[in-house]
Amino acid sequence: MKLHKAQRNQVKLRLGLSGASGFGKTYSALILAYGITDDWSKIAIIDTENGSASLYSHLGGYNVLTLTEPYTPERYIQAIETCELSNIEVIIIDSITHEWNGKGGCLEIHESLGGRFSDWAKVSPRHQTFIDKILNSSCHIITTVRRKIDYSLDVNSNGKTQVIKHGTKEVTREGFEYELTVNFELINDKHLVKTSKDRTGLFSESPEFIISTQTGKKLIEWCNSGISIEDVKLEIKQAESLEDLKVIYEKYPSLKKSTHPLIMERKNELENIHSQVLSKEEVIQPIKTEENGISNKQ
Incomplete structure (x- = not known):
């Protein structure tokens, strides 16, 4: 056990984007990734959202890996490794919700084992291996997460009542946000985000904003400011x-x-x-x- 001076090392980014369906998670993740790399060919998106990744192909020549059920932790890990071996710089996992709450995901695996509390001893290590793969990847990783949807009746500036859709709790295992460098929460269908976690300090005091390529450029500059391995x-x-x-x-x-x-x-x-x-x-x-x-x- 020995004390040593703190050092700032260059790091790989672990970014989160969460929001309700239709709030722009996939699009925002792609724009963010391009800001980081400035090269569409160095971006890969692991698509679990029924081909939604290809809807934005007009943006540039990014890569798509379609992941279908069963959404086991091991299949996600295999998809990440496929991207790593292809010299990808930024991997977008769209979304990680299926690994937890999808067909063949952790909740379904737990249920198939009997649904007892003791059965988590077999499921949790598999989920943790998936999380560790994200944290230890040689690539920058952006994850998207669905949020449960809630609705409210609000009065707009014209005095008319309208139904507003909100995203509430993230649909993945609790605590994932703590592993991230930055976590952006999309708060409406106008792609407006707020920062719920920020280790960089770049967005802590920022008001709500729309993600742009400049957001990615700020992040990669911060990422590269330390000691280079x-x-x-x-x-x-x-x-x-x-x-x-x-x-x-x-x-x-x-x-x-x-x-x-x-x-x-x-x-x-x-x-x-x-x-x-x-x-x-x-x-x-x-x-x-x-x-x-x-x-x-x-």
């Missing part, structure tokens, strides 16, 4: 001694988990180089001795 990898690769590696390892304490395998790999390389140099010296030394002997005899 790529720069640290290069530093490790250029290390010329075990002492250099030790200095690098202690220099970035918050990255120790990520850098340890790379440190060990470079350590083995340096030790192999050292062994090869010693072997050459052992061969050269007898030759020099023999040459000296020949010279003495002469």
Whole structure:
């Protein structure tokens, strides 16, 4: 156990978009993703919403992976891994609600096991593996979540009474929002959002607004403002001694988990180089001795 100075590392974004049906989750997620990447070909959307992702194909040439039932955690994980292997930069999961409350999702799995409280011991680890996959992905990830719909009678500016649709509780396992970098809640069908969670501090004091590509640009700038793991990898690769590696390892304490395998790999390389140099010296030394002997005899 050891204290160390806090360090700000570059991170992959974990963004949430929640709202009632028709509030613009898919469209907002795509605009946000394009702001992050500035390249439609680097965006993939995992579509569980009956082809809704393709409705916005006029925006650009993004990629679509259609995910149908059963919506098990494992199938979601497989879909994420497919995107990762395709060198995608931003993955939109539209939506994660099905993993929890869809056909073959966690609630249905729990019911099929008997619906007892004790049966969650078999379901919860599977759900957590799905959450861990989102958190540990090599890509930026945007998740959309449905909200239960409620209605109210409001009086508009003209004095007329109208029915207003509201999104209430998110339809996924409670607590997911706490895992996110930022969570945007779409509050009406005009695509207006408010921020319900913000680790960046970029939107905490902001009034309600409409997501644009500029929103994504702000987020990626914040994301890239810390220590780059790529720069640290290069530093490790250029290390010329075990002492250099030790200095690098202690220099970035918050990255120790990520850098340890790379440190060990470079350590083995340096030790192999050292062994090869010693072997050459052992061969050269007898030759020099023999040459000296020949010279003495002469």
